Amino acid sequence: MNNYLQQFISEKTPLIDAEMNQLIQSKNSPINLKDSMLYSVNAGGKRIRPLLVLAVLADFGKTTSEDALKVACAAELIHTYSLIHDDLPCMDDDDFRRGKPTNHKVYGEATAVLAGDALQTVAFGILASLQHTSPEKVVKLIALLANASGADGMVGGQILDMEGESSTLTLDELEEVHRNKTGALLSFCIEAGAILAGADEEELNQLREYATNIGLAFQIQDDILDVTSTTEQLGKTANSDTASDKSTYPSLLGLEGAKQQLEKYHQDAIECLSFIKKENSMLKHFADYIVQRNA
Amino acid sequence: MNNYLQQFISEKTPLIDAEMNQLIQSKNSPINLKDSMLYSVNAGGKRIRPLLVLAVLADFGKTTSEDALKVACAAELIHTYSLIHDDLPCMDDDDFRRGKPTNHKVYGEATAVLAGDALQTVAFGILASLQHTSPEKVVKLIALLANASGADGMVGGQILDMEGESSTLTLDELEEVHRNKTGALLSFCIEAGAILAGADEEELNQLREYATNIGLAFQIQDDILDVTSTTEQLGKTANSDTASDKSTYPSLLGLEGAKQQLEKYHQDAIECLSFIKKENSMLKHFADYIVQRNA
Numbered sequence: 392m393n394n395y396l397q398q399f400i401s402e403k404t405p406l407i408d409a410e411m412n413q414l415i416q417s418k419n420s421p422i423n424l425k426d427s428m429l430y431s432v433n434a435g436g437k438r439i440r441p442l443l444v445l446a447v448l449a450d451f452g453k454t455t456s457e458d459a460l461k462v463a464c465a466a467e468l469i470h471t472y473s474l475i476h477d478d479l480p481c482m483d484d485d486d487f488r489r490g491k492p493t494n495h496k497v498y499g500e501a502t503a504v505l506a507g508d509a510l511q512t513v514a515f516g517i518l519a520s521l522q523h524t525s526p527e528k529v530v531k532l533i534a535l536l537a538n539a540s541g542a543d544g545m546v547g548g549q550i551l552d553m554e555g556e557s558s559t560l561t562l563d564e565l566e567e568v569h570r571n572k573t574g575a576l577l578s579f580c581i582e583a584g585a586i587l588a589g590a591d592e593e594e595l596n597q598l599r600e601y602a603t604n605i606g607l608a609f610q611i612q613d614d615i616l617d618v619t620s621t622t623e624q625l626g627k628t629a630n631s632d633t634a635s636d637k638s639t640y641p642s643l644l645g646l647e648g649a650k651q652q653l654e655k656y657h658q659d660a661i662e663c664l665s666f667i668k669k670e671n672s673m674l675k676h677f678a679d680y681i682v683q684r685n686a
Numbered sequence: 687m688n689n690y691l692q693q694f695i696s697e698k699t700p701l702i703d704a705e706m707n708q709l710i711q712s713k714n715s716p717i718n719l720k721d722s723m724l725y726s727v728n729a730g731g732k733r734i735r736p737l738l739v740l741a742v743l744a745d746f747g748k749t750t751s752e753d754a755l756k757v758a759c760a761a762e763l764i765h766t767y768s769l770i771h772d773d774l775p776c777m778d779d780d781d782f783r784r785g786k787p788t789n790h791k792v793y794g795e796a797t798a799v800l801a802g803d804a805l806q807t808v809a810f811g812i813l814a815s816l817q818h819t820s821p822e823k824v825v826k827l828i829a830l831l832a833n834a835s836g837a838d839g840m841v842g843g844q845i846l847d848m849e850g851e852s853s854t855l856t857l858d859e860l861e862e863v864h865r866n867k868t869g870a871l872l873s874f875c876i877e878a879g880a881i882l883a884g885a886d887e888e889e890l891n892q893l894r895e896y897a898t899n900i901g902l903a904f905q906i907q908d909d910i911l912d913v914t915s916t917t918e919q920l921g922k923t924a925n926s927d928t929a930s931d932k933s934t935y936p937s938l939l940g941l942e943g944a945k946q947q948l949e950k951y952h953q954d955a956i957e958c959l960s961f962i963k964k965e966n967s968m969l970k971h972f973a974d975y976i977v978q979r980n981a
Contacts, residue, residue, distance in 0.1 A: 420837035421845040428837065476803060481774075481795030500776035504799065505844055508771060508806065509837040515810040516832030519825050526821035530814050533828060537811030542715035542723065542804040549800055550716040 392683075396676035400442060403455060407441045408433070411464045414517060420509070427498040427506035428513075431471050435489040439609075439681075440466040440580045446673035447584025447598065450664075458521045459587050462532060465514040466580045469540045472510035475503050477549065511540075524587065532583055539579035548572025560638035566607065574606030581674075597663045601674065604660035609681050611653040614639040616685065618646060624686055657682045687978075691971035695737060698750060702736045703728070706759045709812060715804070722793040722801035723808075726766050730784040734904075734976075735761040735875045741968035742879025742893065745959075753816045754882050757827060760809040761875045764835045767805035770798050772844065806835075819882065827878055834874035843867025855933035861902065869901030876969075892958045896969065899955035904976050906948040909934040911980065913941060919981055952977045 392400075411432050415425060441463030445455050453459070478485040478493040479500060485493050495503035518533045538544055548571025555568055581602035585595050616624075617632045618641050632639045640649035660678040667674065687695075706727050710720060736758030740750050748754070773780040773788040774795060780788050790798035813828045833839055843866025850863055876897035880890050911919075912927045913936050927934045935944035955973040962969065 415837075418837040418842075420842040421849065423849070424837055424842060424845045472803075476799055479776075479796075479799065481799060501774075501848060502845065504771055504774065504776060505841050508767075508802070509841040511803065511806055512832050512836030512841065515828060516836060519829035519832055526825045530821045530824050533810060534814035537807050537814060541807030541811060542710075542713040542719055546800050546804040546807065547713075547715040547719060550719045550797065553796060554716065554718070 392680055393676045395671045396673060396680055399446070399449065399673055399676075400438075403442055403445050404438050406455065406460055407438050407445075407463055407467065410460045411467060414461075414464060414468075414513060418513070423498070423502060424506060424509060427494060427502045428510055430497060431475050431494045431506065431510075432468070434491050434494075436467075436471075437684075438467060439677075440470050440576060443577065443580040443674075443677060444584040444587075446677055447581055447590075448588050449673045450667050450669055451585075451588035451590065452669070453588050456523065456587075458524045459584070461517045461521055462583050462587060463580075465517045465536060466576060466583070468510045468514040468517070469536065469545070469576060472507040472514070473540075473545060473549070475507040475510070479503060482549075482553075514540075528586055531586060535579050535582060535586075539575040544571055544575035545573075548575065556635060556637055558638075560643070562643055565638050565640070565643060569607060569610040570603070573610055574603060577606040577609065578602040594666060597666055598674075601660050601663035601678075604656045604663065605678050605681055608653055608656035608660060608678070611640045611649055611656065612682055612684060614641055615646065615649055615653065620685065653682055687975055688971045690966045691968060691975055694741070694744065694968055694971075695733075698737055698740050699733050701750065701755055702733050702740075702758055702762065705755045706762060709756075709759060709763075709808060713808075718793070718797060719801060719804060722789060722797045723805055725792060726770050726789050726801065726805075727763070729786050731762075731766075732979075733762060734972075735765050735871060738872065738875040738969075738972060739879040739882075741972055742876055742885075743883050744968045745962050745964055746880075746883035746885065747964070748883050751818065751882075753819045754879070756812045756816055757878050757882060758875075760812045760831060761871060761878070763805045763809040763812070764831065764840070764871060767802040767809070768835075768840060768844070770802040770805070774798060777844075777848075809835075823881055826881060830874055830877060830881075834870040839866055839870035840868075843870065851930060851932055853933075855938070857938055860933050860935070860938060864902060864905040865898070868905055869898060872901040872904065873897040889961060892961055893969075896955050896958035896973075899951045899958065900973050900976050903948055903951035903955060903973070906935045906944055906951065907977055907979065909936055910941065910944055910948065915980065948977055 415428050415432060418425060444463040444466060445459060448455065448459050474488060475494045477483050478488055479495055486496055487493060494506060515533060518529060518536060521529050548568055551568045552572050578599060581598050585598045617629060620629050640652060644652060657678055661675055664672055664675055710723050710727060713720060739758040739761060740754060743750065743754050769783060770789045772778050773783055774790055781791055782788060789801060810828060813824060813831060816824050843863055846863045847867050873894060876893050880893045912924060915924050935947060939947060952973055956970055959967055959970055
C-alpha cells in the first residue's frame with residue numbers, strides 16, 4: 392500500500408473508531424443493546440467508507456473536522472447495521488464475520504435485529520447533530536444517506552442480490568445489484584465529503600463518476616478474492632460464491648475477464664480525478680488500494 | 687367516540703394512507719420489497735400516531751399542510767417498521783397482526799427484515815424532503831425522531847420489554863419500558879406537531895407532559911384490553927400477557943387498580959391542555975378516545 396495512504400489510514404482510523412464508540416456509549420440505552428451495537432462496531436473492518444469521506448476532504452485541502460468525522464461515522468454505522476442483518480439466519484446465515492462470531496451468535500437474533508435497527512437510527516441522528524454545518528447542507532446529507540441506504544439503494548440491492556441467487560444474472564443485472572448494494576453507500580461517502588468540502592457542481596459530477604467506478608471495482612475485487620483466497624486470508628468463508636452458484640464477475644467473465652474489467656473501472660476512476668491538483672491524491676491512492684487489496 | 691373526533695379521523699386517515707402509499711410507490715426499488723413494505727403499511731392500524739401530529743396542528747388552528755402530512759407519515763412508518771420486526775420469529779413470533787398474516791408469513795423473513803429496514807429509512811428520508819419548513823426545523827424534527835425511535839427510545843424499550851419477560855417488573859420498571867417502547871414515538875408526534883404549529887416553549891412543555899400521560903394511558907388500556915377482550919375483538923391473540931406471565935398494569939395493580947391508574951393519566955393529560963382555548967380540542971378528544979377504545 393502507498394505510504395501516504397498508509398499514514399492517512401493509520402492516522403484517521405483511530406479517530407473514526409473513537410467517535411463511533413463515543414456516539415454509542417453516550418446513548419441512554421439498555422446495556423445489552425449497547426454492548427451488541429458496540430460489538431459489531433468494534434469487530435474490525437477496514438473503515439473504507441468513513442475513510443473515503445475524509446479522503447475527499449483531504450484532496451480538497453481540508454482537515455478532518457468534527458462534523459466530517461460524524462458524517463464519516465454515519466456511513467460506517469449504516470454499513471455495520473447492514474452487515475448485522477445480512478448475517479442473520481434468515482438472510483446469509485453466517486456464523487463468522489471478519490474471523491469473529493457474528494452478532495446474533497453472541498447476542499441472539501432478537502437483539503441482533505434490534506442492534507441493527509438502532510445503528511441505522513444512530514446514523515441519521517448523528518447527521519442531525521452536526522454543529523458547524525449549515526442546516527441546508529445537513530438536510531441534503533440526510534436526504535442523500537436515505538437515498539443511498541434505503542429501498543432504492545443498499546436495501547434494494549440486498550433484495551436484488553437475494554433474488555439473483557436463484558438465477559443466472561446478465562452482466563447488466565449483476566452491475567445493478569452492486570450499484571445498489573454496495574455502490575450507493577460508497578457514492579454517498581464521496582458525495583458527502585464533496586459537499587462538506589464545498590465542491591462545485593462540475594467537481595461533484597466527476598466525483599460521482601469516480602464513486603461509481605470504485606464501487607464496481609470494489610465488488611469485482613471482492614468476487615476475485617472469493618475465488619483466489621483462502622478462508623483464513625479473507626476472515627470469512629472463501630469460495631462461498633462458487634459453492635452457492637451465485638453470479639459473479641469471474642463466473643460471468645472468467646477470472647481473466649474479471650481482472651480486465653477491474654482494471655478498466657480502476658482507470659476510469661482515476662481519470663475522474665484529473666481536476667485534483669494535489670500531488671498525493673488520497674482518492675487516487677484509494678482507487679489503487681481497492682483493486683490491489685488482498686482481503 | 688366523539689363526533690368531532692370521528693369526523694377528524696374520517697377526514698384525515700385517507701390522506702395519511704394515500705401519502706404513505708405514494709411515498710413508497712415512488713421508490714425505484716425491487717417490486718417484491720415495495721410490495722412487502724406496502725403490505726404492512728396497508729394492513730390496517732388506527733393511525734393514532736399520524737393523527738396525533740395533525741390533531742396538534744388542528745388545536746393550534748392550523749390546517750393539514752403537505753409537510754405536516756409527511757411528518758405524520760414518518761411517525762407511522764417508524765411504527766410500521768417496528769411492528770414488522772417485532773412480529774419476526776426471533777422476536778414475538780406472531781403469525782397474525784390486525785387479523786392478517788404478519789409480513790414474514792407472506793414475504794418470508796429475509797424480506798420482512800429488509801422491508802422494516804427500508805421503512806425506517808423512508809421515514810428519515812421524508813423528513814429530509816419537507817419543502818415548506820425551514821431547514822433548522824427539519825433538522826430538529828429529524829433529531830427528535832432519531833431520539834424517539836432509537837437505542838434510547840423505541841428500540842431501547844423493545845429490549846427492556848424482552849428482558850422484562852423473564853422477570854417480574856416493579857411498576858417503575860414497567861413504566862420505563864412503556865415510556866420508551868411506545869411513549870417516545872407518541873411524544874415525537876405531539877412535539878413534532880407543536881414545532882410545525884410554532885408552539886412556544888411553555889406550550890411545548892405542556893404538550894410534552896400531555897404526551898407522556900397519554901402514552902402511559904395508551905399502554906394501560908392495551909394491557910386492560912388484553913385481559914378483558916376476545917382475540918376476535920382485538921385482531922390479535924387476547925390474554926397473551928397472562929399466558930406469557932408478563933408484567934402488566936393489571937398483573938401488578940389488579941384490574942381495578944389498573945383502571946384507576948388509567949383514569950389518573952387520562953385526567954393528568956387533559957389538565958395539560960388548559961392553555962388550548964378551542965372549544966373542541968382534538969387532543970382532548972384523543973385522550974378520551976385512548977382510554978375508551980375497545981380494540
